[in-house]
Amino acid sequence: MLDNVRPTFWSDPVALQNAGQQGKKAEYDLVVIGGGTAGMVTAAAASIYGAKTCMIERHMIGGDCLVTGCVPSKALLKSAQVAKQLKSSTKFGIELEAPPQINFGKVMDRVRKLRADVSKHDAAEKFSNTYGFDLAMGQAEFTSPKSIAVNGVELSFVRACIASGGRPKIPSDIIGLDQVKYYTSDTIFNLTELPKRMVILGGGAIGCELGQAFSLLGSEVTIVHKHAKLLPTEDDFASEILMTELRADGVTLELNSSVTEVKQ
Numbered sequence: 001m002l003d004n005v006r007p008t009f010w011s012d013p014v015a016l017q018n019a020g021q022q023g024k025k026a027e028y029d030l031v032v033i034g035g036g037t038a039g040m041v042t043a044a045a046a047s048i049y050g051a052k053t054c055m056i057e058r059h060m061i062g063g064d065c066l067v068t069g070c071v072p073s074k075a076l077l078k079s080a081q082v083a084k085q086l087k088s089s090t091k092f093g094i095e096l097e098a099p100p101q102i103n104f105g106k107v108m109d110r111v112r113k114l115r116a117d118v119s120k121h122d123a124a125e126k127f128s129n130t131y132g133f134d135l136a137m138g139q140a141e142f143t144s145p146k147s148i149a150v151n152g153v154e155l156s157f158v159r160a161c162i163a164s165g166g167r168p169k170i171p172s173d174i175i176g177l178d179q180v181k182y183y184t185s186d187t188i189f190n191l192t193e194l195p196k197r198m199v200i201l202g203g204g205a206i207g208c209e210l211g212q213a214f215s216l217l218g219s220e221v222t223i224v225h226k227h228a229k230l231l232p233t234e235d236d237f238a239s240e241i242l243m244t245e246l247r248a249d250g251v252t253l254e255l256n257s258s259v260t261e262v263k264q
Contacts, residue, residue, distance in 0.1 A: 001116040001119040005060040028155055044130075066115065202225060212245075
């Protein structure tokens with residue numbers, strides 16, 4: 001995957017290289033900061049309509065949807081769904097000689113393989129060449145209201161789009177959190193062994209789908225949520241359906257609750 005979304009061979013666009021050698025600014029109509037879904041679509045659309053465009057990404061092209069969100073999470077959920085179906089196969093007249101055995105390592109191998117396969121469509125070289133915009137891999141920094149620096153070269157622009165995305169919020173008020181190994185939605189897909197027990201802080205969409213998946217795959221999962229219902233911004237009936245299904249799938253819900261301290 002890295003060869004596609006963070007290629008080690010990548011060089012700055014010719015316009016940036018020339019500007020750096022001449023001590024000038026590279027000129028663009030639009031500079032997009034962030035190479036996730038929003039940034040990619042913005043850069044591609046602007047370029048299609050004739051704007052000279054440069055997209056800047058400091059980590060991996062594809063953003064959370066490819067790397068830590070949609071693709072890996074749905075691949076994990078598919079394995080969890082199959083595990084659930086196998087466990088309830090007798091309801092459909094299918095009797096197994098032995099309970100299904102879940103090989104979590106192979107589950108995660110499949111997740112990463114699917115992510116790598118999809119990454120070919122978001123590949124830095126293919127995507128930028130297809131839509132005709134420049135791509136710089138590095139840290140962007142505004143140097144004035146009309147210029148940005150990346151990799152030691154300044155770019156002037158008519159318009160700039162900040163599509164830098166977000167990251168998981170790490171609570172700062174939980175005693176001992178900095179003394180234990182924990183995972184976030186950005187790192188959970190690096191697991192190779194199934195956790196025996198898992199506590200998830202937060203009952204939003206990400207916490208719920210991860211909780212359901214790991215419970216169906218064999219972890220003892222508890223979701224701790226500070227509100228009275230999961231998905232607090234959704235309709236009550238939707239939250240009720242979700243809570244019923246999660247409990248049926250073995251997830252323990254601790255609502256109106258918060259974590260104050262953790263210990264190894």
